[in-house]
Amino acid sequence: MKRRVKRNKKRKKKKMEKELQEKMNMFDKIPDACDACEKTFDKKDKNMVYSWSVVVREAEGIVRLYCPICWDTAKRVVEDFKTQTGE
Numbered sequence: 001m002k003r004r005v006k007r008n009k010k011r012k013k014k015k016m017e018k019e020l021q022e023k024m025n026m027f028d029k030i031p032d033a034c035d036a037c038e039k040t041f042d043k044k045d046k047n048m049v050y051s052w053s054v055v056v057r058e059a060e061g062i063v064r065l066y067c068p069i070c071w072d073t074a075k076r077v078v079e080d081f082k083t084q085t086g087e
Contacts (some may be wrong), residue, residue, distance in 0.1 A: 026056055029063040036070035 033040050034052075042048050053071040055064040066074065 022058075026058070026061075026063055029061070030054060031063070031065045033065070034067040034070055035064045036066055036074075039067045041065055041067075 030043065031041065041052060051068050053066045053068075055066070056062070057064075
């Protein structure tokens with residue numbers, strides 16, 4: 001019984017480490033500019049890191065980056081579309 005518990009813990013730990021590694025690899029794919037307006041992004045600027053939006057599509061391996069202005073504009077467009085279609 002103890003062996004099974006140890007084995008399960010080891011498997012879970014290994015799985016978590018693999019997932020973390022995959023996420024770290026996705027971090028390297030973050031673009032250097034907004035995908036909409038091409039405004040440059042500084043990965044070392046704390047304000048930018050916290051205010052910009054990142055969209056990750058793990059299945060496709062795509063990482064998109066949006067500045068706050070473009071992100072707000074996109075959200076407004078989606079909200080307008082929803083109100084027009086009645087969703």
